[in-house]
Amino acid sequence: MVPLSYYLILSAILFACGVTGFLIKRNIITIFMSIELMLNGVNLSFVAFAVRWHNLSGQVFVFFVMVVAAAEAAVGLAIIIAVFRTRETLNIDQVNLLKL
Amino acid sequence: MTLIQTTAALPAAPDYVRILPEIVLSIFGMAIMLLDPLIDERRGQRLLGGVALAGSLVAVVATLFQAQQQFWGSGFWDMVKVDAFSIFFHFVVAAVLLLVILSSYEYMEVQQIRAGEYYGLLLFGAVGMDLMSSAVELVLIFIALEISSISTYILAGFRRRSAISTESSVKYFLLGSFATAFFLYGVALIFGATGSTSIPRISAALTEYISGGGGPLLAYLGIALMFVGLGFKVAAAPFHIWTPDVYEGAPSPVVGFMSTAPKAAVFAVLLRIMFQIEAPGRIWLIWIAAALSMTLGNIAALVQDNVKRLLAYSSIAHAGYLLVAFASLPENGIPAAMFYTASYAAMNVGAFAVVGHFASAGERYVTLEDYSGLGRRSPVLAAILTIFLLSLIGIPITGGFFAKFYVFSAALQANLVGLAIIAVVNSAVAAYYYLRLMVVMYMREPRDESPVPAIPSRLGIALGLSLAATIYLGILPGRILEYAARSVALLR
Numbered sequence: 001m002v003p004l005s006y007y008l009i010l011s012a013i014l015f016a017c018g019v020t021g022f023l024i025k026r027n028i029i030t031i032f033m034s035i036e037l038m039l040n041g042v043n044l045s046f047v048a049f050a051v052r053w054h055n056l057s058g059q060v061f062v063f064f065v066m067v068v069a070a071a072e073a074a075v076g077l078a079i080i081i082a083v084f085r086t087r088e089t090l091n092i093d094q095v096n097l098l099k100l
Numbered sequence: 101m102t103l104i105q106t107t108a109a110l111p112a113a114p115d116y117v118r119i120l121p122e123i124v125l126s127i128f129g130m131a132i133m134l135l136d137p138l139i140d141e142r143r144g145q146r147l148l149g150g151v152a153l154a155g156s157l158v159a160v161v162a163t164l165f166q167a168q169q170q171f172w173g174s175g176f177w178d179m180v181k182v183d184a185f186s187i188f189f190h191f192v193v194a195a196v197l198l199l200v201i202l203s204s205y206e207y208m209e210v211q212q213i214r215a216g217e218y219y220g221l222l223l224f225g226a227v228g229m230d231l232m233s234s235a236v237e238l239v240l241i242f243i244a245l246e247i248s249s250i251s252t253y254i255l256a257g258f259r260r261r262s263a264i265s266t267e268s269s270v271k272y273f274l275l276g277s278f279a280t281a282f283f284l285y286g287v288a289l290i291f292g293a294t295g296s297t298s299i300p301r302i303s304a305a306l307t308e309y310i311s312g313g314g315g316p317l318l319a320y321l322g323i324a325l326m327f328v329g330l331g332f333k334v335a336a337a338p339f340h341i342w343t344p345d346v347y348e349g350a351p352s353p354v355v356g357f358m359s360t361a362p363k364a365a366v367f368a369v370l371l372r373i374m375f376q377i378e379a380p381g382r383i384w385l386i387w388i389a390a391a392l393s394m395t396l397g398n399i400a401a402l403v404q405d406n407v408k409r410l411l412a413y414s415s416i417a418h419a420g421y422l423l424v425a426f427a428s429l430p431e432n433g434i435p436a437a438m439f440y441t442a443s444y445a446a447m448n449v450g451a452f453a454v455v456g457h458f459a460s461a462g463e464r465y466v467t468l469e470d471y472s473g474l475g476r477r478s479p480v481l482a483a484i485l486t487i488f489l490l491s492l493i494g495i496p497i498t499g500g501f502f503a504k505f506y507v508f509s510a511a512l513q514a515n516l517v518g519l520a521i522i523a524v525v526n527s528a529v530a531a532y533y534y535l536r537l538m539v540v541m542y543m544r545e546p547r548d549e550s551p552v553p554a555i556p557s558r559l560g561i562a563l564g565l566s567l568a569a570t571i572y573l574g575i576l577p578g579r580i581l582e583y584a585a586r587s588v589a590l591l592r
Contacts, residue, residue, distance in 0.1 A: 008292075022199070022274075022406070028270060028274070032274065035277045035281055038278075040286050041285075045288040049288065051294075052292070053291075057239070057291075057297055059319060060443065061239055061242075061288075066503075068242070068246045070244070072250060072380075082257055083266045085268065087266075098264055098268060098271070098344075
């Protein structure tokens with residue numbers, strides 16, 4: 001059997017990849033994909049811990065995360081389309097009417 | 101395992117009363133969405149606004165009904181808990197919703213926004229916020245947080261033909277989901293450390309660990325990550341960068357809504373988590389976030405020329421003052437924090453209602469320049485805004501004074517002298533930029549003499565109510581504070 005720590009390390013790596021992608025990528029869609037990667041990294045942790053504790057609520061949590069991620073994707077893509085319509089670009093550096 | 105075993109039975113009838121305000125708001129929200137395509141657009145604005153208004157009023161009544169002692173306690177297998185604490189926040193959310201709907205009527209017509217989705221999303225967002233304040237299970241907290249966040253992401257971009265509104269929406273969405281992922285990772289680690297997602301059980305497990313010697317590092321890391329996620333949502337430094345941009349671009353009534361109601365709900369979650377789960381070192385986490393928020397928020401606000409950005413930085417600073425209460429002892433800190441959320445909600449919704457009315461079509465007039473001579477062009481509007489600004493400074497006989505007073509004295513009683521000093525110095529600094537706005541309104545020559553459009557009746561009611569609440573909290577804070585103090589025992 002694969003030890004728990006392997007899953008946790010993989011999950012941490014996935015999460016870190018997501019964070020890095022969020023910070024360095026410039027395309028809004030890619031940034032959004034990085035967020036999904038972070039969520040899936042978390043999901044892996046939940047499932048691994050659910051096995052460790054023999055507690056199904058970890059697995060149930062993952063389903064809820066997926067549902068929420070789907071809802072977030074629907075809304076997020078709609079917002080991204082609205083941005084594209086007004087600005088004709090998806091580069092986050094050019095979406096800069098409001099100074100950050 | 102527990103979830104699967106217990107869901108075999110049906111929930112008992114009182115359980116439904118424990119989520120009655122949420123049920124009411126959902127039904128009204130769905131009714132609005134269904135009515136929207138059926139009625140013609142021009143008449144629809146007012147009718148749908150009326151339905152939403154009725155929904156928020158019924159939610160207030162439902163909260164009153166729920167407040168009867170026999171319905172207190174946990175429902176749905178320890179998912180939600182009705183107590184003085186959750187009822188307090190239900191009231192705050194419902195009151196903010198009512199005021200925002202009242203102040204949206206005119207705004208919707210001036211900006212030519214379709215009303216159906218707007219009012220629907222306001223109500224659905226409020227469902228999430230209500231659930232957040234009564235949830236005692238991290239699964240439900242997560243879902244409620246997302247219901248409220250997703251609604252506000254859309255609302256921020258509601259002027260969808262305007263480039264700055266969509267830009268504010270996309271920034272809010274990306275940074276908000278980023279924060280959610282951190283919150284979720286924190287939940288996963290806490291679940292890993294304690295084997296449960298229910299707050300009372302987590303707190304019991306951690307107390308056991310601590311009394312047995314070493315605490316689990318995993319859980320502390322989890323709490324820190326959850327704090328990062330929730331800190332983003334309340335705009336506490338160093339997670340505040342999104343706030344000014346989003347507040348500047350989003351429609352003003354929506355800013356009034358999202359700078360108060362979701363914040364109140366997230367503070368409710370933070371209160372439950374931070375005061376129930378014993379984690380050493382959490383005080384320092386909050387200490388640093390509070391000091392940073394107050395200082396960065398106030399210093400950045402000094403140089404703003406856009407009134408919405410100014411109020412955004414001021415809301416960061418206010419999140420900092422609120423966090424000071426979180427670092428204090430529970431018996432003073434919790435009532436102080438609750439009182440602060442209520443009075444902050446009253447004055448901030450009011451301030452943004454004035455800003456929204458004055459901004460006019462396309463949100464044109466939002467800079468300090470535009471406000472020059474407002475005292476002459478519209479004495480009533482200027483006077484109302486002045487009272488809200490005085491309350492934001494914390495001048496006596498306004499709610500802001502007692503809010504700050506209780507927070508600072510809670511900090512002193514917890515021996516946080518350093519933090520209290522930082523807070524007091526900061527409120528002195530903050531007075532400068534609020535006063536600057538007042539000076540511009542009353543002492544500068546107006547750039548154009550045309551009178552500001554008269555205040556429509558519904559907006560007038562909203563302004564009157566928030567003024568009344570601000571002054572009531574400033575003159576008679578006793579009852580609210582007593583009520584808040586009673587919930588301390590229930591929270592521990």
